[in-house]
Amino acid sequence: MSRPARYLDGEPNAIHKEHREGMVKFALAYPDVYELGMSNLGLRLLYHVLNAREDALCERVFAPWPDLEAEMRRLGLPLFALESGRPVRDFDFLGFSLQYELTYTNVVNLLDLAGLPLLAADRREGDPLVIGGGPCAFNPEPLAPFFDLFLLGEAEEAILDLAEAYAAGTGRGGRAGGPRESRAGLLAALARVPGVYVPAFYDVTYGDDGAVAAVRPNRPEAAFPVIKRVVADLGRHPSPVAPVVPLIETVHDRAVVEVMRGCSRGCRFCQAGMIYRPIRERSREDVLAAARDILGNTGYDELSLASLSTCDWGPVTEVLGELVAHHGPRGVAVSLPSLRTDTFAVELASKIQEVRKTGLTFAPEAATPRLRAVINKGVTREDLLAAAGSAFRSGWDRLKLYYMLGLPTETDEDLLGIAEEAAEVYRVYENRGQGNLVARRPLALTLSLATFIPKAHTPFQWEPQVTVEEADRRVGLVRQSVSGGGGHGQGGQGKKHRRSGTKLDWHGPGMSRLEAVLARGDRRVHRVILEAWRLGARFDGWTEHFRSEIWDRAFEATGLDPTFYANRQRPEDEVFPWEHISCGLDRQFLLRERARAVVAEPTPDCRRAACGQCGVCERTGTENRLASAEGRDLP
Amino acid sequence: MTAGNVPATRWRLRVCYTKTGRPRFISHLDFIRLFERTARRVGLPLSYSEGFSPAPRIAYGWPLPVGLSGMAEYVDVELSSRVTPEEVVARLNRALPEGIQARDARYISPHGPSLMSEFDTGSYVAHLPAAGRDLEEWRAAATRLLSRPKLEVTRERGGPAGRGGPAERGGPAGRGGGGPGVQVKVVDARPLIRRLEVKELSPDGRVVVLMELALGDKGAGRPDEVAGLLVAELAGEGVSVTRPEGMMVARLGLRRESAART
Numbered sequence: 083m084s085r086p087a088r089y090l091d092g093e094p095n096a097i098h099k100e101h102r103e104g105m106v107k108f109a110l111a112y113p114d115v116y117e118l119g120m121s122n123l124g125l126r127l128l129y130h131v132l133n134a135r136e137d138a139l140c141e142r143v144f145a146p147w148p149d150l151e152a153e154m155r156r157l158g159l160p161l162f163a164l165e166s167g168r169p170v171r172d173f174d175f176l177g178f179s180l181q182y183e184l185t186y187t188n189v190v191n192l193l194d195l196a197g198l199p200l201l202a203a204d205r206r207e208g209d210p211l212v213i214g215g216g217p218c219a220f221n222p223e224p225l226a227p228f229f230d231l232f233l234l235g236e237a238e239e240a241i242l243d244l245a246e247a248y249a250a251g252t253g254r255g256g257r258a259g260g261p262r263e264s265r266a267g268l269l270a271a272l273a274r275v276p277g278v279y280v281p282a283f284y285d286v287t288y289g290d291d292g293a294v295a296a297v298r299p300n301r302p303e304a305a306f307p308v309i310k311r312v313v314a315d316l317g318r319h320p321s322p323v324a325p326v327v328p329l330i331e332t333v334h335d336r337a338v339v340e341v342m343r344g345c346s347r348g349c350r351f352c353q354a355g356m357i358y359r360p361i362r363e364r365s366r367e368d369v370l371a372a373a374r375d376i377l378g379n380t381g382y383d384e385l386s387l388a389s390l391s392t393c394d395w396g397p398v399t400e401v402l403g404e405l406v407a408h409h410g411p412r413g414v415a416v417s418l419p420s421l422r423t424d425t426f427a428v429e430l431a432s433k434i435q436e437v438r439k440t441g442l443t444f445a446p447e448a449a450t451p452r453l454r455a456v457i458n459k460g461v462t463r464e465d466l467l468a469a470a471g472s473a474f475r476s477g478w479d480r481l482k483l484y485y486m487l488g489l490p491t492e493t494d495e496d497l498l499g500i501a502e503e504a505a506e507v508y509r510v511y512e513n514r515g516q517g518n519l520v521a522r523r524p525l526a527l528t529l530s531l532a533t534f535i536p537k538a539h540t541p542f543q544w545e546p547q548v549t550v551e552e553a554d555r556r557v558g559l560v561r562q563s564v565s566g567g568g569g570h571g572q573g574g575q576g577k578k579h580r581r582s583g584t585k586l587d588w589h590g591p592g593m594s595r596l597e598a599v600l601a602r603g604d605r606r607v608h609r610v611i612l613e614a615w616r617l618g619a620r621f622d623g624w625t626e627h628f629r630s631e632i633w634d635r636a637f638e639a640t641g642l643d644p645t646f647y648a649n650r651q652r653p654e655d656e657v658f659p660w661e662h663i664s665c666g667l668d669r670q671f672l673l674r675e676r677a678r679a680v681v682a683e684p685t686p687d688c689r690r691a692a693c694g695q696c697g698v699c700e701r702t703g704t705e706n707r708l709a710s711a712e713g714r715d716l717p
Numbered sequence: 718m719t720a721g722n723v724p725a726t727r728w729r730l731r732v733c734y735t736k737t738g739r740p741r742f743i744s745h746l747d748f749i750r751l752f753e754r755t756a757r758r759v760g761l762p763l764s765y766s767e768g769f770s771p772a773p774r775i776a777y778g779w780p781l782p783v784g785l786s787g788m789a790e791y792v793d794v795e796l797s798s799r800v801t802p803e804e805v806v807a808r809l810n811r812a813l814p815e816g817i818q819a820r821d822a823r824y825i826s827p828h829g830p831s832l833m834s835e836f837d838t839g840s841y842v843a844h845l846p847a848a849g850r851d852l853e854e855w856r857a858a859a860t861r862l863l864s865r866p867k868l869e870v871t872r873e874r875g876g877p878a879g880r881g882g883p884a885e886r887g888g889p890a891g892r893g894g895g896g897p898g899v900q901v902k903v904v905d906a907r908p909l910i911r912r913l914e915v916k917e918l919s920p921d922g923r924v925v926v927l928m929e930l931a932l933g934d935k936g937a938g939r940p941d942e943v944a945g946l947l948v949a950e951l952a953g954e955g956v957s958v959t960r961p962e963g964m965m966v967a968r969l970g971l972r973r974e975s976a977a978r979t
Contacts, residue, residue, distance in 0.1 A: 086742040086783075092814045094758070327754060329740070329814065330747045381754030383772075413763075413771040 111143035113188035121334035180218035183600035184623035226281035235310030277311035323375035336384035441480030449499030488548035501563035533594035541675035553591035604659035668697035738816030745780035909938035
């Protein structure tokens with residue numbers, strides 16, 4: 083068996099609670115391997131919030147790698163929770179963290195391994211309630227028939243409300259009360275908790291054109307729309323300081339302190355930037371204290387300051403300085419999860435001495451000024467080249483640039499801009515000068531291409547994804563232009579092309595299309611997921627496991643057309659499958675942003691400029707909260 | 718530690734520990750991470766290397782193969798101030814996961830030989846299903862095995878399952894599968910066996926085998942390999958067994974066989 087230590091439990095800071103009568107018991111599942119799941123901050127947060135309660139407990143569940151799955155099926159072992167080793171079906175809730183769409187067949191597989199009916203409608207009294215949360219819950223429809231309920235938005239307060247409502251409905255935790263509710267009665271009670279979505283309480287009808295005609299609630303408890311939960315004051319919910327420390331190496335094998343939630347930059351393709359609004363910054367003091375505590379409690383030698391855009395966090399310069407001064411001599415390295423594309427970010431990175439240890443990554447996302455204005459990525463070519471120059475003078479000789487392919491309004495000229503931009507980066511490298519710190523080796527430049535996926539709740543939700551054939555053509559164009567401009571080296575072969583240190587990598591457009599279908603699908607898409615799972619699909623996000631022919635067969639067998647979901651231009655009055663799910667944004671705001679995109683008109687960051695009237699603050703009763711009132715000298 | 722000063726006194730502590738039960742599935746590399754984190758967490762005054770990225774001065778012994786229990790393994794820890802060995806042991810044991818336990822510790826010369834060069838031999842005990850054969854048959858097989866001039870075994874390297882993985886980024890960016898392919902090489906295991914003794918038949922129908930196998934840069938003996946050879950020898954010519962089913966192995970200890978230290 084590969085890496086058996088994935089399934090061991092017994093890690094430092096793992097919480098083992100006795101299973102007592104009257105407790106509300108959560109099994110929280112991450113539908114992928116341990117090494118990925120243990121790196122997820124949200125799961126960690128809920129684990130500690132729930133276990134802090136006397137009358138609740140929470141244990142972890144991960145997807146078994148196919149070798150263990152085969153063994154479990156052979157021996158008839160049911161899916162178990164790590165801490166107690168008990169079968170998942172003995173818990174009251176089975177929660178799934180839904181971080182990306184290509185885990186959906188794993189969700190189904192875990193339900194099956196747990197011995198639960200796959201469809202919510204088939205579950206019986208006594209079966210755990212299956213609940214989902216995380217970014218994918220903002221279009222839960224393709225998964226809706228598998229789930230009893232979803233929780234939208236930030237869960238640390240909502241999950242306790244749920245536990246409370248569950249305890250009241252079942253007479254747990256010493257709560258007196260009426261007779262124990264039936265499963266249906268219990269769901270009705272839980273549906274009253276703000277942010278809870280019970281799919282069975284909504285009917286979906288379809289029009290002759292195949293699109294959703296209407297989504298209507300069929301019960302008085304069902305909110306319409308269901309509005310996401312937001313934690314107004316992060317100060318009341320500290321970043322976890324005693325996380326479970328894995329015994330084996332994980333993807334993010336380091337201490338993490340969350341510094342901020344939300345991002346107001348307003349990149350129009352970015353779902354995270356839309357669904358996690360508004361901005362809430364943690365204070366300098368809270369972060370420093372959390373850093374000290376988490377290092378003390380875990381013994382990690384690396385500390386990361388996490389958020390969607392840590393360079394934008396007000397106190398970042400000051401705090402990085404203090405952290406390096408205080409923890410550096412004890413062998414602790416400080417890291418930033420991602421860098422903004424400007425010299426300020428490069429200076430920050432130099433300060434934490436990441437030079438030579440790692441390469442530097444920027445995400446210009448598009449290569450021409452026009453297209454960057456379309457997506458509202460406020461980065462100019464000058465910013466990028468200045469940032470690169472600053473990096474080269476500080477010693478970096480490895481650079482990675484992320485671009486998207488298939489963005490709305492993209493032309494071949496925009497794509498050819500990638501090779502141009504790369505050539506300019508090379509020129510900057512050649513003119514980097516000399517000096518003690520300046521990079522010496524030849525530049526290793528990687529260009530990474532991802533096919534754009536028009537996600538729900540973004541201004542681009544009406545736009546089609548480019549077809550697989552067109553994506554292939556565009557990849558070809560970029561390959562050709564990157565390799566065409568003279569230079570030495572051999573021709574491209576397979577998925578990677580090498581020329582004089584430039585590497586181009588991209589991901590199979592087939593995988594991206596599936597992601598688009600699952601991200602944009604309606605309830606009917608659950609049949610494809612089910613069929614693909616039956617045909618053996620697992621771990622679809624892993625290149626070595628993804629099998630497009632299985633999915634082709636699943637679409638065929640269910641009579642659903644992937645291009646209808648991925649490649650169709652939606653009319654402005656489209657009823658989306660997620661019409662009843664609200665992250666707080668006004669539809670009018672998204673339409674305004676879409677109109678500005680078409681004419682390449684930027685929209686300023688609402689933290690620095692006037693309110694963009696996106697609607698989130700009003701609808702969720704929150705507002706931007708910055709770490710210091712006077713803000714900071716933001717660029 | 719400020720530059721230019723007289724080097725601080727170094728306290729070099731040799732800690733003996735056991736690794737049994739479930740943590741025996743933790744790989745050597747993961748154990749290194751785990752031990753270092755534990756040492757930090759319990760606040761040992763670790764001594765750090767100087768320079769660009771300070772690292773604690775901790776030396777680990779010959780890797781214990783995944784799945785084997787270790788009854789007396791060693792790690793050398795350098796401290797910047799003296800803490801009693803008893804205190805170090807007590808602190809570590811408060812924080813180490815169940816199954817890994819510090820047994821004892823003692824200060825050794827900071828200028829002495831490295832931990833790895835202290836040992837060139839590992840002692841192992843293997844419990845194998847006796848397969849209905851009696852003690853004499855097992856002993857005869859061991860004698861036959863040792864009389865062979867050459868014992869060729871195939872070893873595989875690389876290609877672990879479950880590397881790479883889905884993107885951390887919003888996009889569909891898989892981090893690429895690939896990875897190193899499996900490399901196969903043929904090794905002569907005979908010179909790596911220093912001793913092989915079939916000890917007894919246990920009441921539960923297992924044969925107890927003691928082995929002393931070479932450790933070192935030039936090749937290390939593997940107890941599962943040797944057990945496989947023994948089972949194959951018992952079964953007769955032409956049978957090859959890589960790892961016998963139902964086998965349990967522990968490393969009992971480490972010692973030095975040859976006199977000269979390098």
